[in-house]
Amino acid sequence: MxxxxxxxxxxxxxxxxxxxxTMSIGMTVIYGVMKMVNLAHAGFMMLGAYFAxxxxxxxxxxxxxxxxxxxxxxxxxxxxxxxxMVRFVPVADEPTLPSLLxxxxxxxxxxxxGYGVWGADDRSIFSALTMATFQFKGIVVPVxxxxxxxxxxxxxVALHLFLHHTWFxxxxxxxxxxxxxxxxxxxxxxxxxxxxxxxxxxxxxxAGALLANLYSxxxxxxxxxxxxxxxITVLGxxxxxxxxxxxxxxxxxxxxxxxxxxxxxxxHAISFILLVVALLVLPGGIEGLLQRWRRLG
Amino acid sequence: MKNRGIGVHGSSRRPxxxxxxACIVAGALSLLGPWWSGIASAESAGCPDAIRVGLVFxxxxxxxxPGTYQVEGIRLAMDLINARGGVNVKECGKRLPxxxxxxxxxxxxxxxxxxxxxxxxxxxxxAVLGAYxxxxxxxxxxxxxxxxxxxxxxxxxxxxxxxQGRKWIFGVxxxxxxxxxxxxxxxxxxxxxxxxxxxxxxxxAVENTDHGKEYVAGVNRWIKEHPGAFKVVYNESFQLGGxxxxxxxxxxxxxxxxxxxxxxxxxxxxxxxxxxxxMGLRHRMVSYGARGPEEPARKALGPAADYIFAGIxxxxxxxxxxxxxxxxxxxxxxxREPDSWYAATAYDGVRALAAAxxxxxxxxxTSIRNALRKVRLTDxxxxxxxxxxxxxxxxxxxFVIVQNKPGGKxxxxxxxxxxxxxxxxxxxx
Numbered sequence: 001m002x003x004x005x006x007x008x009x010x011x012x013x014x015x016x017x018x019x020x021x022t023m024s025i026g027m028t029v030i031y032g033v034m035k036m037v038n039l040a041h042a043g044f045m046m047l048g049a050y051f052a053x054x055x056x057x058x059x060x061x062x063x064x065x066x067x068x069x070x071x072x073x074x075x076x077x078x079x080x081x082x083x084x085m086v087r088f089v090p091v092a093d094e095p096t097l098p099s100l101l102x103x104x105x106x107x108x109x110x111x112x113x114g115y116g117v118w119g120a121d122d123r124s125i126f127s128a129l130t131m132a133t134f135q136f137k138g139i140v141v142p143v144x145x146x147x148x149x150x151x152x153x154x155x156x157v158a159l160h161l162f163l164h165h166t167w168f169x170x171x172x173x174x175x176x177x178x179x180x181x182x183x184x185x186x187x188x189x190x191x192x193x194x195x196x197x198x199x200x201x202x203x204x205x206x207a208g209a210l211l212a213n214l215y216s217x218x219x220x221x222x223x224x225x226x227x228x229x230x231x232i233t234v235l236g237x238x239x240x241x242x243x244x245x246x247x248x249x250x251x252x253x254x255x256x257x258x259x260x261x262x263x264x265x266x267x268h269a270i271s272f273i274l275l276v277v278a279l280l281v282l283p284g285g286i287e288g289l290l291q292r293w294r295r296l297g
Numbered sequence: 298m299k300n301r302g303i304g305v306h307g308s309s310r311r312p313x314x315x316x317x318x319a320c321i322v323a324g325a326l327s328l329l330g331p332w333w334s335g336i337a338s339a340e341s342a343g344c345p346d347a348i349r350v351g352l353v354f355x356x357x358x359x360x361x362x363p364g365t366y367q368v369e370g371i372r373l374a375m376d377l378i379n380a381r382g383g384v385n386v387k388e389c390g391k392r393l394p395x396x397x398x399x400x401x402x403x404x405x406x407x408x409x410x411x412x413x414x415x416x417x418x419x420x421x422x423x424a425v426l427g428a429y430x431x432x433x434x435x436x437x438x439x440x441x442x443x444x445x446x447x448x449x450x451x452x453x454x455x456x457x458x459x460x461q462g463r464k465w466i467f468g469v470x471x472x473x474x475x476x477x478x479x480x481x482x483x484x485x486x487x488x489x490x491x492x493x494x495x496x497x498x499x500x501x502a503v504e505n506t507d508h509g510k511e512y513v514a515g516v517n518r519w520i521k522e523h524p525g526a527f528k529v530v531y532n533e534s535f536q537l538g539g540x541x542x543x544x545x546x547x548x549x550x551x552x553x554x555x556x557x558x559x560x561x562x563x564x565x566x567x568x569x570x571x572x573x574x575x576m577g578l579r580h581r582m583v584s585y586g587a588r589g590p591e592e593p594a595r596k597a598l599g600p601a602a603d604y605i606f607a608g609i610x611x612x613x614x615x616x617x618x619x620x621x622x623x624x625x626x627x628x629x630x631x632x633r634e635p636d637s638w639y640a641a642t643a644y645d646g647v648r649a650l651a652a653a654x655x656x657x658x659x660x661x662x663t664s665i666r667n668a669l670r671k672v673r674l675t676d677x678x679x680x681x682x683x684x685x686x687x688x689x690x691x692x693x694x695x696f697v698i699v700q701n702k703p704g705g706k707x708x709x710x711x712x713x714x715x716x717x718x719x720x721x722x723x724x725x726x
Contacts, residue, residue, distance in 0.1 A: 001549050008576070012543035019540075120361040120404075122563050124597035131574050131601055142575035215540075216567040216597050220359055224538045252541075259544030264535040265505035267544075 001260070004138040011139050013249075013256035018149035020248035021156060022210060023225050024232040025241060028205035029159075032176035033196040033241040036086070037095045039103040041229060042222030044201050048074060048208020049217045050118055063125045064147060067209035071155075074205025081106070086197055087190065093179070114219025126217035148210045153175030155206060156245065163241070172196055176239050184284055224268075231275045237285025246286045250274070283293035344389035349397035349658065350650070351416030352373075353427035353437065354452075361500030363639045364429045365584055366454050368399065370640030371426060372622075373630055374647035384651045395647070398422060406436045411436045417444035423660050424449060424650055429639070431455040431508060434468075440636035441465035447666045450649060451643040454610070455507045459689040467669055469642040469649070469684070473508050473560075476587060476608045477515025479684040479696040481709040483606075483720075484582070485519065485526055492722045493581075500531040502545055502569075503586070504561050512560035512586055517635065530554050537562060542569045543576065550578055560586030567597045574601040581723045582606060590699055590707045591637065603703050604724040606710065608696040611638035611679060614707070615697065616715055619676045640706030641678045647676055649684055680715065 023045065038044075053067035085106065089099045094161050132143040163169035171192045174182040183189055208222065215221075232251055234277045236243030251271060258270050282289055352371060355364035375395040378384060383394035398420045402409035409428065416422055417440055424447040428434035434453020441448035442463045450458070454470030487493040501516065503509030507673060513532065531552035535545055541616055546569070549557060557580040566588040573583075582604075588594065589607030613635055619673050623644060627635050635641060653668035654660065670686060677684035681692040687693055698711035700720055708718025 001479075001547070005551055009543060009547055012541065012547075014539050038472075115357060115361065120357075120359055121595040122567070122597070124567060124593065126597055126599050128573065131599065133575050133577065140575070140577050142572075145575070175353070214571070216564050216593065218359065218564070225540065228540070256541065256544045259548060264502070264533050264545040266536075267539065268536045277406055 001257050007139050009256050010253075011141060012145075013252045015142075015145040015149045017197075017245075017249040017252035018152040019145075019207070019211065019214070020228060020232055020252055021245045022152040022203065022208035024229040024236070024244050024248060025156065025159065025205065026200040027229045027233050028200075028236065028241060028244050029172070029203065029241065030200035031095075031174055031195055031233065033261040034086075034099075034193050035092060035094055036089070036099045036103065037230075038200065038204075039100060039226075040081075040106040040110060042203055042226040043107040043114075044074065044077075044204040045208035045211065045222035045225060046114055046217065046219055047077075047110060048205035048210075049212035049221055050114065050123070050283070052209035052212040053123055055126055057125075063127060063209070064151065070205040071202045075198040075202035077205070078201025079194055081201065082194045082197040087194065091179075091193075093187070102290060111219050118219065120218055122216045122218055125212050127213075130213070144213055145147055148213060151206075151210060153240045155203070156241075159241065168192070168195060172199075199203065202214065228271055229269075231271045231278075234275055235282075235285055237287030238270075240287030242287065243285050243287035243290070250286075300578065303384075312571065314320050344386070344391070345393070345421075345660070346382060348393050348654065349396050349398055349420060349422045351413070351420055351422040351425035351427070351446075351646075352397050352399045353402055353409060353412045353416060353425065355397075355404040355409075355429055355433065356401035360404040360430050360433070363452065363637070364401075364404070366636060366639035367643040369627070370451070370635070371397070371633055371647050373627055373640070374644045374651075376630070377626065378647070378651050380482070384654050386654060386660060390454060392532030395651075397598075402433065404430075404433070406432055409433045410436045412441065413440045413448075414444070417441075417446040422446065423654070423662060423665055426643070426646055426650070428453045429668060431458070431506075434458050438463060438466050445571055445666075446652075446662055447650075447669055449646045451646040452639065454691075456511060456689075456691060457507050459691040463690070465666055467649070467686050468688045469646045471679075471692055471694045473511040474515040474518070475557050475693065477517075477560070478511040478710075479515075479608050479698065480584060480586075481516050481519030481523075481527070482513075483608075483651075483675075484556065484697045485523060486711060487720065487722055488526055492720070495526055496528060497555040497581070498528050498553065499556045499558060500529040500549045500552045500580075501529060501558045502533050502535060503559060504565060505534040506537065508586075509560045516558065527556075527572070533589050535565075535566065537567065539565060542572045546572055546576055546578060550576065555581050557583045558721075559584065561588060563588060563591060563594060567594055570594075570598055570601055570605070574598075580723070583724065584608075590701055595701065595705060599701065603701050603709050604721050606698055606700040606720070608698050609638060610694075610696065611641040612697060612699060612707070612709070612718065613641075614709070615678070615680065616717075617678070617682055619682070620678050623678055643676050645674065648677075649686075680712075703709055712716075 027038050027041050030036055051070050052063045052066040055061040056063045129144045133140050163173055171187045175192055232247040235247035255267050300562045354368050355361055361484035379394040383392040385392050398416055400412040400413050416425055419496045426449050428437045428450045429452030431453050434450045435458055438458045442465050447465055449467045449470040454473050456472035503512055566585040584606045595602045649672050653665050657668040676682040680697045681695045682694055697709055697715055699707050700710045702708055709715045710720035
């Protein structure tokens with residue numbers, strides 16, 4: 001493989017990391033504040049994909065614009081899900097069985113709703129940009145992947161600004177760091193949890209709608225992405241947004257470049273080896289490692 | 298106490314004998330075992346009003362659509378046979394209609410096994426048709442020998458199902474290994490015609506499943522039989538449901554092959570071919586095994602699906618009168634043409650069963666199983682027009698090679714007798 005080939009692989013990995021970050025951030029937001037592993041993540045991603053499809057086919061709205069529209073729609077869906085179900089799960093400092101069962105059940109329900117509404121056929125979105133590429137000094141860049149990466153990046157910047165420059169964002173960060181201290185400081189934990197769940201689902205819906213521009217999908221869509229989201233979230237340190245972004249880059253780089261040394265059929269296994277390594281060697285994830293370095297520094 | 302003792306002995310002499318006789322009869326029955334159950338199922342009812350056939354297919358869930366199409370093919374065949382008065386069963390001295398006992402396994406492997414067990418053990422069926430997809434077929438096939446009920450699958454083609462030495466299973470789909478072999482036969486025919494030079498390089502990337510492995514085995518078998526015709530320069534497998542194929546495609550790019558062969562599920566075919574096109578890969582010919590002309594793929598890939606060739610089990614445009622009649626009857630009943638091969642193989646599965654029952658002249662399961670082994674439909678819908686089962690229970694009907702052409706067109710390009718268009722041997726840039 002020449003330098004051009006390696007650079008092509010590097011660009012492909014970075015674009016993939018953008019997608020991975022977007023799909024993992026929703027899970028991290030929810031875990032950070034509510035200490036719930038959102039097992040319905042794949043279900044909401046699947047709904048996001050069908051949302052983009054329906055908007056494109058019925059209302060002729062560009063699928064990338066639909067992806068952005070998915071954010072408020074899925075925020076409301078998340079809030080409604082919290083109000084109707086999730087708020088009844090007892091609050092805890094770590095994931096509890098009721099929350100896991102509830103969200104797993106919800107995933108199955110969403111999947112079956114998907115089968116009922118859209119059937120089992122493979123669906124996809126094809127637009128003028130789907131196959132478009134441009135070349136830069138021998139590096140081929142797929143336009144659609146670059147746009148998806150751009151939207152993912154913008155949404156992360158928006159999230160960062162939101163978390164650091166709004167009262168609600170500060171509440172989210174405070175509860176992520178220390179729930180009891182947050183309560184003592186007067187944060188309405190119930191309301192913050194509801195809005196956080198909405199925010200997490202909004203990101204999940206956005207990720208699903210963006211992924212619909214790249215892949216075909218059925219109501220089972222999202223399950224393999226959800227497993228990667230787990231790996232990235234754990235690798236990132238469970239509650240850290242910057243950790244998730246770094247984790248996504250690591251997973252994407254390792255998955256892409258591993259083909260040079262191990263068979264492609266082990267690509268999925270590599271993610272899970274990373275998960276095991278992270279749990280054994282880096283229980284605090286990348287964020288924990290960074291904190292340790294900062295302290296040493 | 299004494300009286301009671303005498304009473305017991307005296308008055309219970311006959312009741313004590315009855316359980317003993319019952320035990321002997323039960324023991325004898327259990328020794329007679331499967332033979333008895335086969336006879337009993339048919340004869341306990343004498344000659345029933347209908348021939349009961351169990352159907353276990355995925356009607357909902359992931360495989361719901363193709364499973365439903367297979368049931369549609371079965372129902373069409375049964376309706377047409379029943380409209381002619383049914384199947385002639387000699388030992389009954391009359392024609393009997395088919396009656397379906399249908400179960401939906403919801404695309405779930407565990408449920409599929411349970412339902413096959415249930416219909417084989419409790420529904421008094423003479424045979425079971427079941428399973429779309431390899432995993433469901435592998436699960437169901439175990440039950441046939443256990444309950445000694447003929448089992449016919451119109452939707453599972455992996456030969457691992459048929460290499461376990463089972464005696465009660467039959468498959469209407471030709472093995473995937475033959476798909477790889479036929480693909481190479483087609484490419485070899487292009488060399489013979491002078492459209493390809495000898496020694497062209499092939500890159501292979503297949504899904505990491507039995508399906509993919511068998512495909513590669515077929516390709517390798519042909520190459521071994523024809524040394525020098527082609528050279529495999531890259532051979533790799535990938536995980537199902539991949540999010541990103543850039544790594545493997547980059548390796549394929551650097552392998553600098555002339556032909557790219559893959560074997561993939563529909564979702565992976567779409568994802569991989571999208572990335573293949575985006576990365577600017579070019580080969581003289583490209584195939585994704587049995588994938589190619591599917592409507593969802595053509596919609597998802599647009600012009601990037603043009604010129605992809607595929608080996609398929611059946612196509613509605615096969616130039617046989619029986620295929621034309623089938624398509625007409627299907628459209629009449631369901632108000633649309635058959636989608637892909639699903640309904641056709643199921644339809645032929647029922648016809649093979651009907652032929653076997655007529656040949657056996659009996660509803661005895663063993664007789665039907667033996668007759669199925671010898672059955673030969675010479676007006677089959679399958680390519681080659683003949684359906685008969687090999688020693689292992691699977692058909693070896695040839696595949697036909699189709700090639701996508703611009704404008705949603707599909708041409709048969711191999712074999713010669715079913716050709717509707719020329720094979721394009723260099724995909725236009």
